[in-house]
Amino acid sequence: MSKRSAAVPKKSPATSRAASPATTKAVREKPSAGSVSTLSKEISRRAYRTMLEARLLEEKLAALYRSGKIVGGVFLGRGQEALSVALGVHLRRGDVYAPLIRDQAGRLAFGDTILDTLRTYLGSSLGSMRGRDGNIHRGRPSEGYHAMISHLGAMVSTVCGGLMAKRFRGEKGAVGATCIGEGGTSTGSFHEGMNMAAVEKLPIVVVVANNQFSYSTPNDRQFACADLMARAAAYGVAGRRAVGNDLIDCLEVIGIAVSAARAGEGPQLVVADLLRLVGHGEHDDASYIPAALKKSPLGEDCLELARKSLVEKGWLSEKEASEWHKEVEKEVDETASKVLREPAPDPSEEDWNAFSVLGRGDG
Amino acid sequence: MSGSTSITYLEAIRLAQQKALAEDPRVFIYGQDIGGFGGAFKATKNLAKEFPGRVLDSPISEDAMVGLAIGAAVEGMRPIVEMQFADFSTCGFNQIVNQAATLHYRTGTPCPLVVRLPSGGTPGSGPFHSQSMEAIYAHYPGIVVMTPATVEDAYTMLLEAIALDDPVIFCEHKFLYYHLKAEKLPEVALPFGKARITRPGRDATVVAYGAMVHESLAAAEELSQDGYDIEVVDLRTVRPIDTDTILASVARTGRLLVVSEAWPWGGVASEVIARVATEGFGLLDAPPQRLNAKETPVPYHPALWGTHRPTASTVANSLRQLLEL
Numbered sequence: 001m002s003k004r005s006a007a008v009p010k011k012s013p014a015t016s017r018a019a020s021p022a023t024t025k026a027v028r029e030k031p032s033a034g035s036v037s038t039l040s041k042e043i044s045r046r047a048y049r050t051m052l053e054a055r056l057l058e059e060k061l062a063a064l065y066r067s068g069k070i071v072g073g074v075f076l077g078r079g080q081e082a083l084s085v086a087l088g089v090h091l092r093r094g095d096v097y098a099p100l101i102r103d104q105a106g107r108l109a110f111g112d113t114i115l116d117t118l119r120t121y122l123g124s125s126l127g128s129m130r131g132r133d134g135n136i137h138r139g140r141p142s143e144g145y146h147a148m149i150s151h152l153g154a155m156v157s158t159v160c161g162g163l164m165a166k167r168f169r170g171e172k173g174a175v176g177a178t179c180i181g182e183g184g185t186s187t188g189s190f191h192e193g194m195n196m197a198a199v200e201k202l203p204i205v206v207v208v209a210n211n212q213f214s215y216s217t218p219n220d221r222q223f224a225c226a227d228l229m230a231r232a233a234a235y236g237v238a239g240r241r242a243v244g245n246d247l248i249d250c251l252e253v254i255g256i257a258v259s260a261a262r263a264g265e266g267p268q269l270v271v272a273d274l275l276r277l278v279g280h281g282e283h284d285d286a287s288y289i290p291a292a293l294k295k296s297p298l299g300e301d302c303l304e305l306a307r308k309s310l311v312e313k314g315w316l317s318e319k320e321a322s323e324w325h326k327e328v329e330k331e332v333d334e335t336a337s338k339v340l341r342e343p344a345p346d347p348s349e350e351d352w353n354a355f356s357v358l359g360r361g362d363g
Numbered sequence: 364m365s366g367s368t369s370i371t372y373l374e375a376i377r378l379a380q381q382k383a384l385a386e387d388p389r390v391f392i393y394g395q396d397i398g399g400f401g402g403a404f405k406a407t408k409n410l411a412k413e414f415p416g417r418v419l420d421s422p423i424s425e426d427a428m429v430g431l432a433i434g435a436a437v438e439g440m441r442p443i444v445e446m447q448f449a450d451f452s453t454c455g456f457n458q459i460v461n462q463a464a465t466l467h468y469r470t471g472t473p474c475p476l477v478v479r480l481p482s483g484g485t486p487g488s489g490p491f492h493s494q495s496m497e498a499i500y501a502h503y504p505g506i507v508v509m510t511p512a513t514v515e516d517a518y519t520m521l522l523e524a525i526a527l528d529d530p531v532i533f534c535e536h537k538f539l540y541y542h543l544k545a546e547k548l549p550e551v552a553l554p555f556g557k558a559r560i561t562r563p564g565r566d567a568t569v570v571a572y573g574a575m576v577h578e579s580l581a582a583a584e585e586l587s588q589d590g591y592d593i594e595v596v597d598l599r600t601v602r603p604i605d606t607d608t609i610l611a612s613v614a615r616t617g618r619l620l621v622v623s624e625a626w627p628w629g630g631v632a633s634e635v636i637a638r639v640a641t642e643g644f645g646l647l648d649a650p651p652q653r654l655n656a657k658e659t660p661v662p663y664h665p666a667l668w669g670t671h672r673p674t675a676s677t678v679a680n681s682l683r684q685l686l687e688l
Contacts, residue, residue: 096434096438128470129469129470132468132469133469133470137469139470140470140472141437141466141470141472142437142470142472144438146434146437147466147469147470149461149462149465150461151457151461151462154426154430154457154458154461154462155430156427156430157424157426157427157428157429157430157431157433157434157458158430158431158433158434158437158458158462159434160427160430160431160434161430161431161432161433161434161435161436161437161438161440161442162434162435162437162438163434164391164431164434164435164440165434165435165437165438165439165440166438168388168389168391168416168417168435168440188426189426189427189430189457189458192422192424192426192427192430193426193427193430195422195424195427196421196422196424196427196428196431199422353468354464354465354467354468354504354505355467355504355505355507355529356467356473356527356528356529357528357529
């Protein structure tokens, strides 16, 4: 178990009080039944490879946006890949996952593909959203991969519903997971969803990526509590803290949270501090982020840190890392070229029907 | 389902849910005070006991209640959400119109859920326990909106709503809960989305739904004493709307009055008139008319409330004016 993670028991919220979350060592509680470290060479290597895929794929998306090939917006997870992938790699088929805006890495780890990401961003009619929705709004809900709406907090209760369905059917062992930014925790929807998850004692893991700015709004205009971890105790759920740009720590802490949820220990709130290394979207230069913060430990690039730490552990060689980089870059480039040649949706072929039965919409 | 004792509109809703729970393991009900207490209006009385673990008290969280239903529907369940009052569905509005309504179009995954809205005014209920929300939900593509006006329809249409693959807003009218009674419940129903000609006539058509069907029938009865033969069409489902039945009726009578308990601005009455004006202008012998609630919040005092909403007497007045145009 990581030094920096701790289960916060219901009755001692004091353990989560901290003025500066990223540097505070929370009191370590005795491990719960489900608190088994799942950190391994294999998972770490897979996580790193997926982070790399997310990073290079998103660089391609940004380039396609700048060249006018992608319309609307491009929203990148640069700086959040470690946290995002750590959730995605701990999920499995049959789980319910509602990724959010900066979860490209988690999505790929859960089974989304470079191909479908590009298809959705480029509006290919062959993509899962068929041009009807775009960018981060993609998923395959019937396969447990929810397609986020833009209204923050809304996906927490949706994941709860998926888990309730499994409970009604007597299916055991599945978990639900979603991620949200610190700004999203200010919504009523987030509060209702967390409270409901706690009341229903659902096996859900909610990861809060505290990236210090909600679009441009700093945390002191977003919430007044000293530490978002305090909310775990308030909801009556387990709270754990991860170092958001440290892949190994994220893997450990989220691995423990996921296994605790799977073991029936109820909702798990994970709070991780990090810094968004890009703007809110590619249209945003993020000039509001102070230079000092960028130079602080929070501003260190999680991908670089992950590579170094895997190399240090002897789980990855620099040579291998560089080969992976080339392989992924090639896959991304080739997939983008292919998708750019795919047909756009044809308005005359569109059924223009929002109902499950054709013809119902005209009444 | 049949019985010799008389069945109220409210009991029909309870019996439809009981039948659905008994016959379909995918059905569950989620809402405030609906478990052991049986619901604010007792629409789920005894159901929690009869179906343990499937009729659940929810926190006061309309947003999350609908969100939970969406997630469960996507996983193959058939959730029913009971709003305590239609008015409170505004707190779950985002999940209904942005998530449930868009899901099938965006992802191809159906979202079969029912949100029950105890709707409409009753004396003394005031601004926040009286609203008619059908128009605002019908505005959004992807949502079916039902407004049953009879005990039989309350029963068969709720079963139909549960069976549909689309999200359904089920506007059950509180004024009808105890007023209406039937001797037995039907085995068969009109097809989905079909309006009913409740009273045939030849001099003018009144299109109504929910509690206004009964005010309109009473008005038609009053006018029959003056020798007028008024046709009353009950929309039953406001989305989809049965334009064919409306146009066929107007073709017979040449005159149209639409009666709605909701506010006029952008409402169901406006929609009916727009459709008749655009698709059946030549059928009209007089300008189409509408009668709605007054454009203020729904007032508390019965004297004010009784004037705020259309009644048999104001419908009759509107009809007399229409017949002279």
